[in-house]
Amino acid sequence: MTSQEKISNKQFGSLVFSFLSGFSTLFLIEAKLIKQDVWMSYLLGITVSIGMLWLFVYAQKQYPHLSMAEIFDELLGKWFAKLALCLYLVYMLETGGAAYRALSFFYTTAILPNTPNIVLMFLIFLCTAYAVYLGLGTLARSIQVILPFFIVAIVIVSFFIVRExxxxxxxxxxxxxxxxxxxxxxxxxxxxxxxAIIFGFILSRVKNVKKIFSSTAIPMALSGLYLLAVTYMVFGSLGFNLSHAATFPYFSAAQLVRFGEYMERIEIFVISIWTVFTLFEIIVIQYIFMLVAGHVFRIKETRFFVFPICLLFFAIAHKSFIRMMDLSLYILGIYPISSLLPIVIIPVLIAFLTLVKKPRGAKKSVKINPVG
Amino acid sequence: MIVGSICILTICYGIAGGVRLWKRQSKYDAFLLFLFCGFIAGYFIPGIGNAWPTVENIYSFLYERVAKYMFENVLNIKLEAFR
Structure with a gap:
């Protein structure tokens, strides 16, 4: 595992897109509530989240030689930084646990009804733990290989659903x-x-710091476009009532598609997209959790902690959201409020402190390495 | 059976990894790994595991009232989650 391997801006953008496009189209909860006006909610959500990530990008540009966790130390002081970073750790556990459960619920509901949830989650754990062990570089390269196939799959599925x-x-x-x-x-x-705010913690691992914002904002906007297109297709092919009744509306919409006598079961494309993107999401969350936990607890040998950290996600998922309804209600009722602190309040605080305080860390680094 | 196996696996990993780190003179990391694996193993012990904290439990306890007030009184939206 190479801990300080840098990734290119394109790889970073691919990672952001796959991370956001995972199980976002699985339940379409907000679309079921807001119906045809959901595009305004999407626009609001995307604009605010891009704005919040821009605040982290701004802080990163002021301290280009420090990681985001070190910037927290610099701006908030040692103990407040630890507290803020611990909030991010809990947030990642919350999001990762939900992703684990969403994927296993989908499989046990639609494909493997006789398989226990824990077996599927254990398989997810094994797969993601190995990927986290391999590191960020491997992850970024693999998403570059896989992403074109999935874009083609999305286009094919969309083409067939739009005809309906x-x-x-x-x-x-x-x-x-x-x-x-x-x-x-x-x-x-x-x-x-x-x-996507957790990508703030790997901004320092991207090669070209100047282009970080565009390589983050563009994939986020594309992911929003993808979600909007899926919502349009689901409402267009199923209608509002059937979309509301379906547990996995996009999957149900894809099931309707038939092309002549020969081509059917096109929903397999949707299954593969969800599976791989959600796995990538879990891997990224666990990887960033490991980086942040390593900084908070001053762990020198993080390699030894990969297995237990991934096991913690598995344990949390195993004990949380026992029924699918629990997950849906949590995402609707608690998650929008509990996530405000890591998504909005802390980034605003960090950007404000960056603006007020002088970037001493950057100056120090320049003195140490005047050639750079 | 799976749960029991994972519990034993976690404890074994904690001990083995801890001993290896201790021999490398990373005593703090060894202690932390052992403690961490013990905590995780707790989730898989029958009876105790259900009492172990989860983010869902803690955040539901902390934020439920705030969320209910925000959505029902400020935004005037009735949610099934709070019934």
Missing amino acids: IDTNPFLPQFQSRASEIVFGGMVTLAFPFGK
């Missing part, structure tokens, strides 16, 4: 109250777009 749509499902517009749009925006901010 007769009228624009997003009409008539502006049927929801402003408070409902705001609520939808909060849900969308928490899940999926706000999750």
Whole structure:
């Protein structure tokens, strides 16, 4: 495992896109609530999450030689930084546990109904623990190989579903109250777009610091576009009532597709997209958790902690969200509020302190290495 | 059976990894690894595991009232999650 391996901006962008596009299209909870006006909630969620990540990018640019965890130390002081980083650790456990459960619920509901959840989660644990052990570079390279295949799969699925749509499902517009749009925006901010805030902790591992923002914002916008397209196709092919009743609306929409006598079961593309992207999401969360935990607890030999850290995610997932309804209600009721602290409040605080304080760390680094 | 096996595996890993780190003079890391594996093993011990903290439990306890107030009183949205 190479702990300080740098990744290119394109690799970073691919990682962000796959991370956000994982199980975001699995439940479409906010779409079921807001219906045709959900695009406004998506827009709100994407705009705020890009803005919050920009704040981290701003702080990173001021301290280019420090990692985000070290920037926290520099700005907040040792103990407050540890507290803030611990909040991120808990946030990652929350998000990772939900991702574990979402994937295993999908498999036990739609594909493998007789397989116990714990078996599927154990397989996820084994797969993701090995990937985390291999490191960020391997992860970034593998997503570059896999992503084109999935873009083709998404295009094929979309092509077949769009043929089923007769009228624009997003009409008539502006049927929801402003408070409902705001609520939808909060849900969308928490899940999926706000999750990208944890990428702040690997900004220092990207080669070109100057282009970090564009390599983050573009994939986030594309991921939003993908979510919007999926919502459009689901509403267009299933209608509002059936979409609301379906547990996995996108999967149900893909099941409708048939091409002549020969091509059916196109939903297999959707299954593969969800599986691989959600696995990538869990891997990234666990990897960043390991980096942050290593900094907080001053661990020298992080390699030894890969297995127990991934096991902690598995244990948390095993004991949380026992029923699928628990997960849906948590994402709707608690998650939009609990995630405000790591997604909005702490980034704003960090950016404010960066603005107020002089970047001493950067100056120090320049003195040490005047050639650079 | 799976749960029991994972519990034993975790404890074994904690001891083996801890001893290896101790021999490398990383005594703090060894202690931390042993403690961490012991904590995780607790999740898989029947009876005790259910009392172990999860983010869902803690955050539901901490944020439920705030969320209920925010959504029902400020945004005027009735959610099934709070019934």
